[in-house]
Amino acid sequence: MNLLKGRSARAAAGFAGAAALLFAVAPLLLSDFRLGLLAKYLCTAMVAVGICLAWGRGGLLTLGQGVFFGLGGYAMAMHLKIADAGPGNLPDFMQLYGTATELPWWWQPFANPLFALAATVLLPMAVAAILGSFIFRRRVKGAYFAILSQALAAAFAIWLIGQQATTGGTNGLTDIQGFFGYALDDPVNQRMVYFVIAAALLLLIALARQLVHSRYGELLVAVRDSEERVRFLGYNPANVKLVAYVVAAGMAGLAGALFVPAVGIISPAMIGIVPSIEFVIGAAVGGRASLVGAVLGAVGVAWAKTALSEEFPAAWTYFQGLLFIVALAFLPGGLASLVGLVRRRMASQATDSEETKPVVPVGEAA
């Protein structure tokens, strides 16, 4: 099994390189402001890891990752708002809009830091599990699933906006000061948050990589390409898809939770239809079925958005539209498939081409 060994050696080298870049090079080269932006992009990349798993591998085009990102983000932000307000006080916005004199019952558990931390990941996973088991069991798939997931994102954002007294409405939960006792306006602490995010991203990539290369990962691709055939082999494809969907939701939840201390705010505008679909575009541009591609794509697109929209907001929208069109219509494997193409060409030029792994498989589960 030379091939296997070579693959894991390459992966280990890749991880070491990525860790060096994230933990040494980036903090040295980037200003505090730029490092903060990078932290934000890495959160997007964490969502993309999940999308790579669910969509790239499992064919589940989830246009509602914003919901899970938001659940994680709000769970974290609720705790931080309560902590900011101090014992016995209401979070600032509730004093402003609300008539309530005490915390709403569904806020109260979030006062406990352990509960809140667990909820950032488990709450999105639970919602995904309930929703997914309904949807997949009845074989709602392909475009139907995509549309339903998008409707979910829309409904969640609308609901949040409607509950101004308890969720902050359109503004969201803003002006978050502290992160478990550390003041977030201190650059040192901001840097710490960045390191936590970078470590979390590497962890999620390692987790996703294990899943992709496991027997489950092979089965997931099989379900994507021919669900009915898998059923005739005695598996229940609904469960296979559910696992990918729930894991992706957990990843998005964690991303949302870490996004909050990095940026200091969570609002419906960050989780509705548009941001949900923006999560997908990064993965699509980089290569939906390739973990590295999806992560780099997500960071690249998020960076391009900041760089372009700072100066030319209109140009950014056109550029984003073009990205969608070019990446999906003409390069469905994303940039990662270009790498594969080059590698294959080089391999065919070399005399003995031992490795004949297929290039980033991209399938369409309709």
Added chain:
Amino acid sequence: MTVILGQTFTGISIGAVLLLIALGLSLTFGQMNVINMAHGEFIMAGAYTTYVLQKSITGAGISLLVALPVAFLVSGALGALLEWLLIRRLYLRPLDTLLVTWGVSLMLQQLARDIFGAPNVQTRAPDWLTGNITLIGGDDPLTVANSRLFILGLAVAAVVALSLTLRLTPLGRRIRGVVQNRDLAEVSGISTERVDRTAFFLGSGLAGVAGVALTLVGPIGPTMGTNVIIDAFLVIVVGGIGQLKGTVIVAFVLGVLQSVLEYSTTVSVAKVLVLVAIVAFLQWRPQGLYTLRTRSLV
């Protein structure tokens, strides 16, 4: 009693709007299985067409009536163009089509912003559409806005026209032939490419008509399409693929449901509850209200 009737009638008029915006989709998504997220922007194009026409034609009534066919042509042409440029390359990849057309929709929105500005604009409704009709008089009257009745009429007319076109004309027969068996249609001498493009023209044109109607009930803006597109897709998903009657029934049912729930809760909670109802409904009928049963693997 009047409250219930009133809510029902509001629901029916919400349903009429839903029906108009979903009708074009029932052709492009329902019949041809193409998920066109830019459909909402074709609606927007229809609305802006009305706005532009009203600026050049003084009479609000005449400009509205002129806008109907013109918007149909404008949006239809946009649709045919989109089909020719992109969609025909993607017929076997529905999910990619969804994302590609989302990109198109972003660009069209920005184009609208660049041409007409980001703030919403408004058209004047003609005099004969501004009043109300009293359906039940007395102390507790039930009145209905003329504009709502006009939209209801327009929706009914559009459904009848589309269904007659599909049933009776050679074009309709060809569309149905291509939908049922593309390969067979091709070997029987039907140019599937032309049929696809024509069907797309019709479906997108209907979006334009819907856009004209929307100018009567709300402002015209670059994001108006995004706001309605998901509801429209849900109507088709719940109604069932390839079935006009499903679209019609579901549009009105969802409209009434939305209106009743809005009355008893709030607008935002109603939205969530409608979605829950839809997911629950799909548990019962995953393929939608009406389905074509086939023995194909997918």
Added chain:
Amino acid sequence: MTELAGLEIRQLRVSFDGFTAVDGVDLDVHPGDLRFLIGPNGAGKTTLVDAVTGLVRAEGSVLFGGDELLGRSVHRIARSGIGRTFQTATVFEELTVLQNLDIAAGAGRGMWTMLRRRRTVPESVARTLETVGLTELADSPAGTLAHGQKQWLEIGMLLVQDVRLLLLDEPVAGMSHDERQATGELLQRISEERTVVVIEHDMDFMRSFARSVSVLHAGKVLSEGTVAEVQADPQVQEVYLGHTAAEATADVTVQEA
């Protein structure tokens, strides 16, 4: 190897929106039989297999080794030991031959096994690779296989799945003469340990390898017996000689349904 099991079908009926594709079929397949189902297009052969495997809803009764199958979900029927192939070979094109077989072998695996990598080739998979002659191609993506090889891979997947009943829908369609011969011999070997039902149009293939034959026509069993008995049946001769009109109408009805 688990014990042999047979299939007992009673008054099976399948209809699609008013059109009855299978109209009261009674069929017994004895344990270890190599049964061919033949009949004109639209006779209901594939629909019959669809009903047995749970793909379409049906009325009546289907007993497999004494257990009722109707009403169970597709994957449960598969787990009870029934495997099938499709008219067009359905393998996982982007996975390798080895991965295809490994997935087929693994429906009963626990969570831990699923979440880890496959380090070695399971013994049953290695054996089946030999049986269907694909050992050399184990690491090739299934999509790159020739048509006949895909059909063999499908049969191989049923073998590692360790099914007791194989339902094969036109397994030799598009194969060369030599490939047919090899496939037929493979099926005969398989039927020593398992029950095999083959839907086939190729009469030569049927004559060479069938142990018993059922003729379906218009959703009913028209005739049943050995190859010689069925060929001598005047009803069968009539259907096969004068069936063109019937086939045309039957096909159209299926399209519309």
